[in-house]
Amino acid sequence: MRFRQRNSIIIFRTMSKWIQSGPIMTCLLVVCRKSSHVIQQLERISIRILAILLCSLPATDLFAQACTNCSNGEGYWVVSTYAMPQTPGVCPKSFNYRCYFKPVNGPMRPGSMSEMQASLNPTAPTCMFVHGSFVNIDHALNEARFTYSWLRNSNRCNPLNMIFFIWPSDDIDTLLPSLSVVQNGFRADHNGIYLAHLVDCLPATSSICLMGHSHGTRVIASSLHYRGGGAVLNCVKPPCSGGCRTIRAIFAAAAINHEWLTPNEKFGRALSQVRCMLTLVNRKDVALIVYPLVGPSYGRALSTTGTTMFDRRKLGPYANKVQEIDLTFEVGFRHAWAMYYSNPDLGREIACYINRGCGNAGMQVLKDQNHEVYSAAPDDAPADEYHAPIVLPLPDSHRISVEPDELQQDEKSSEDKPTVTALFDLQMEKSLAPPATQK
Template identity: 30%
Template sequence: MIPPLRELCVALALALCAGMGSVRTCSAKEPPAAGPRLTPEVIEAEQREWKPTTRPRSGPNRSAKTASSVRAQKISNETGSDPESARGVSSTESNVAETVISGAGASVSAGSPQVVATSDLGDKDYWIVSSRGCDPAKPPADVTSCLAVFHKVGDQELARSSGDMLMASLRPGRPVCFVVHGSYNRWSDVVSESRKIHRWLKNAAPGSPLQVVFFSWPADGNMPYLLPVDISILGRRGAAHGIFLAKLISQLPADQQVCVLGHSHGSRVALAALHLLGGGRLEDGGVLPQGTAYPTHVRAVLIAAAVDHNWMNPGQRYDRSLYVPEKVLLMRNSRDGWLTMYPGRKVVGERALGKEGLGKDDRMALGPLGQKVAELNAAQFTSWHHSFEDFHGCTELGQAVVPYVYFLEEGAAPVSPTTSITPAGRKADYSPGNVPILPKE
C-alpha cells in the first residue's frame, strides 16, 4: 500500500497523473450484446482507488472484519508480526497466490505442518512461497531451505509448511502456475488477494486441473525515498530474487508443464528467472550452476510489465529469457497511468514494455525469438489503471491467459505471433503499435 504522502510526491515530482479519471469499468468501450455478467468481485474492485501495484480498500472493505482479514490476522498472530519472524527474519510477506495443489482434510496449524496424502489433493488448496528471508547474494543449493512456505488447505487457515511438502504435493500430470506480485505488496495483501487470483484462474477453465504457487518477494517499499528512486530499488531487488524462483522451477520434473505469471515488477522477477534458466547472468552477478536443468514445457504471462521494452533483445539485460518458454503472452495497457511515469525513474528512461509493448525495432532484433511473443492490449478492460486486481477482476482477461496457464489451445483467445490477441467476444484493437510486427523473411 502507498500512503497519501507518496501519492503527493508522485503528483508534484512527475505531474503525470493530472486529469486522470476516477472511474474504472471492467468492460470494453462497446460491450457485446451478450457477455459475462459483472461479478460482485468486479463491482467491488471498481470502487477502489488506484495505486501503483495494489490499492487500499475503501469504506466497509477496509474496516469490516471479513473472512480474509480475519485469516490474515490469525496468521500474523501465529507467526509473529510477519511470516518470516518464525524463522528469525525481519520482513513481511508480500504476495498473493493460490494453488490448486494439495488438499488435506485434516486441520493443520502453523506450528506443526502435517503431511498431505496424495489422494487428498483437491482444487481448494494453494501455496504461498516467500523469499523474504533469503539472501540473493548467497542462494543455497537447496532453495527450499531458505524459503518460507505456507499452505492453504480447503477452508482451513493458512499454515506454515515446508519446501519438501510443497515439492511432494506437485503432480507432474497437472500444469503448475507460479504467480509473482509486483511492488508495494505486504503480507496482508498476499493473504487477502490470493483467493481472488486463484478464483480468476480457475474460473477461466472450469474443470481443468491446475496447481498454483504464489511466489512472494520483499516488495514493501522504502520510505522515505521518492517514488522514482523507490521504483528502481524495488526493481533491482525483485530481479535479484528471481534466482530463488529459477531454482524452484529447476527442481521440478522435466515433463512438468510450468507457467510463470508476473505482474508489474513481478514480470521482472519472472524474466530474471527465465533468463537464469536460459543460462544468463543477472545484473547483480547472480547465476545458476552450469548445466542446470529445467522443465521442457514452460510458458509465461507478463501483465503490465514494469521493465524496459528492449530488455529481452540480444545483448540486453534479459536477453536469454526467451530461450526457455514455448510461448509468452504480453498483456499490456497502452493507457497505463503508472507505466506512463516509468521512464521518469531515470534522466532518460526507456519506455515500459507493459505499456508500449515490443516495437518494430525490438522484433527485428529478436528475430525468430520474437515469434514466441503475442500481445494483448488490455486498455479497453483496465482503462488507465495498473493494479493487479484491475486485471484479475476481468473474466475476459482470464480467458486470454488460458492457453498459457493451462496449456490448452481450444476454446480460448486466439494465439498468434502475427497479431495481437483479444478475449473472445471483444473487438480487436488494431491501433498503431498494438499489432506486433514480425521481421521480414
C-alpha cells in the same frame, strides 16, 4: 356484502399465517370468489407455499451434476523469500524457502518444500504468480486468494497446480519515490535467482506458466535470463542444474523496458527459456506512462508499447514466441492487478493459455469488450473477509543446498541475518491470525 368481504379477508389472512407455520396443506374455503382482494391474497399464499416447498428441497451442486469429471482444486501454495538474504549482488548458495498451503475449505497452514513437491500433480500444469512492488503481506495474500479463485472459476474441469511467489517489496523507505522503484528493481532481479531455483524444484513432467504483474514481470524476466546462462547482478547459474522444461510466461502491466528482452540487453536470454510469452498491453496505464522518469536507464515500458517493430527485428526467430492481447479499453488508466483478475473473459483466455499451451491464445481478441466486472471472491470466505487465518510459528523448511564452483563470493553469515525476517514473522502473525470475535 361488505361485511362478508371483510370477514373473508380476515379468514384468508389467518389461514396464510397458519399455512406458513404448519407443515400440512389444507383446503381453502373461498367465501367470496369474485372479490379482487381475495384473489390477491390467494396469489400471495400460493407464492409463500411455493417458497416453503423450494426451501425444503435438498441442496444440490448443479455444477457437479453438469461436469462429473471435474477435478476440484484442493488449494494453492505460497512460497516466501522474506527469510532469505535480500542483498543484490550477493550470490546465494543455499535456498531456504518458507512454504504455506491454503486449502479451498480451510485455514492456511505452514508446510515445507518437500511437502509441496510431493503434493503437486506431475501431470497437471503449474502456474506461478509473482506480485509487483509496494505489495505488503496482507495485499499479497489477498491477491493470491482472488487470483486462485479467478483461474479456478475460469476452468474448473482441468487440474492445476497453483503457487504464489511472495518477495519483500514494501520495506524500502527512501525520500524520493523514484529511488524506491530503482531499489525494488534491483531486489526484483535478485529474487529472480530464487525463482529460477524454485522452478528447478518442481516436477519435471509438469509444464510451467510464470505469470507476473508490474515488477513481478521483472522477477520472471530475471529468472529466465538466469536460467538461460545470463548473469544477474554478477551471479551465474551453474550449468549442472535445470534441464529442459516447458515454460510459458504471462506479463501483465510489465514494468520493464520494452527492449530488455532483445539479444545483448539486460534480459537478452529470457526468451530462449520459454516456449511462448503473452504480453497484456495497456497503453493508458498511468503508472507505466511515467515509468521512463524513474531514471536515465529506464525507457518506455513493455506493456505500454508492446513489442515494437525494431524489437521484433532484433529478436529474429524469437519474435514468433511473443504474443499480445491489447487490454487498453478493458483496463484503462489503472495499474492494479485487481483490474485484471476482475475480468472473466481474460480469465478464460489465460486459463486456456495455461492448459493448452501457446497456439493462438494471445492472438484472439476478447469478444466482449464491455464486459461485466465481477468480484472473484474466494469460495471459502465472505466478501468482506479476505485474510486467511493461519497459526504460526513458521515451519522449518526443507533446505536445498547448491554450491557451484563458479560462485566465488561468500554468503553472509547466519548471524548477519536480514531484519526483514523478523518483520515477516511479525506481520504474518498480525495479518493472518483469525480475527477476534466481536461481542
